[in-house]
Amino acid sequence: MTARGAQTGEDAGKAAGTRDTEDLDVEEALALANGSAGHFPGGGDLPGGGHLPGPGFGPGRLPGPGPAPAADGAASPGHGTGSGPLPYGTPYASQADPRTTSWPRAREIAGRAARGIARRSPVSAVLDAALGLVLAEPVAALTDLPSFDTSAMDGWAVAGPGPWDVREGGSLAGDAQPEPLTDGTAARIATGARIPQDTTAVLRTEHGRTDAKGRLHSVRELSHGQDIRPRGQECRSGEHLLPAGTLVTPAVLGLAAAAGYDTLTAVPRPRVDVFVLGDELLTEGLPRDGRIRDALGPMLPSWLRALGAEVAAVRRIGDDAKALQKALSRSAADLIVTTGGTAAGPVDHVRPTLHSLGADLLVDGVDVRPGHPMLLARTKEDQHLVGLPGNPLAAVSGLITLAEPLLRVLAARPAPEPYTLPLRDGVHGHPHDTRLVPSVLRGDHAVPLRYNGPAMLRGVAAADALAVVPAGGLRAGQEAELLDLPWAAAGIGVCFT
Ligand SMILES: Nc1nc2c(c(=O)[nH]1)N[C@H]1C(S)=C(S)[C@@H](COP(=O)(O)OP(=O)(O)OC[C@H]3O[C@@H](n4cnc5c(N)ncnc54)[C@H](O)[C@@H]3O)O[C@H]1N2
């Protein structure tokens, strides 16, 4: 297949369209060739800016109709079985390697791995701590709501037809039971105050006029029961409000509190240990002397929390195989996430260490770009390890491909509804792997972003979602499956708790 008309520099164009080109060349070329236009439809520059880096690259717009549609959908047809542990041996190799797993299959295997684990006992969480957990038991009302007849408006409680004599004093929200009214009388009442016995309606402040004799008249027709919220209007005590399995959102917290709950019984967050590998990583200041800043230590904990996890530890381990082995064997987490060390380099210790610990490798590389060296292992009967590649966007890809389904099942969260949107611009495909491409959602289109190379976070930091681009690519206007990023669906305070 040839990427038609991509003015992305001769080499890049060749690499993107040639099956036998080195995978890394393909990957780098795709990162630069992705053809987003320089402007959003509504004006304003795309986060990638208007120019591609490097000589010989155009402004990034795909001039032609783009690549041919995928021949056979999103999945390469599922090599890698996942039906049992895969062999160790030489490090991960790519390009239709029979050991690797298709992207959809890898996600299934990760979800299924978690389903095989006995669920931890439910916890009783105070409301604050329950945000983001999943209800282990249904919520039934502990009280009628409202728990007493209450005024829906500020005004007067009135008894019988007007005009009314207004009595001294009135009822505020929080007052104990007020004196009953008698026919032809009224009393000031505030929204949320208890309704005096024998009240027939509430007259809103703005609908009442007082005559010279101090008698209250209604300027509108007043119906019986108007602006009174009767006890139990929303629910009766014992009534079912929410089923087990509901995600505890801020609204659920509010409802639970209103219905009388101080704590909720919920599925505990899966515990995650994060081990960041790499001697080259700095934790502060500017990159120097060949060393770079650790981008994953600061990124992963809040992202993992957004996926339902409790992050017990983030440890920087360097490239020390012994320290890694020690850390893995001591971890009591439900899931260990490592970063880096998944490829074929001299200090890529993850696979050999898993081997020496006797772990089962469930996924040994995935047909996805970026991130193909990612892995999933069962380290103990009730513990898994996701090995994220060190390249930061490749790590995001591994997080979404393997950690997300696994944590979702452990945390008993509902699966997001899959959805597709047409792409505003065409996206080159990898010759044989799925691509995950950071995109922004604009109106009813997804706009793929540039700066989507494996080592780049610039695209994803501006993105709302990842577009799933099947082998062969997608043309402008073709539908792409989209995976929402956690911040797209909810504000920081909502989902990153
Ligand atoms: N001979 C091969 N080399 C590589 C292959 C391959 O298949 N054969 N795959 C490449 C791909 S694709 C990826 S992705 C990376 C994966 O590498 P590792 O998981 O072993 O990660 P490292 O080598 O440790 O690091 C890769 C790269 O990322 C930087 N890095 C690592 N950790 C961090 C961090 N926490 N924050 C920011 N940057 C990080 C690291 O410095 C390297 O530049 O392997 C390719 N090589």
Ligand code: MOO
């Ligand atoms: O292609 Mo790697 O998997 O750079 O991310």
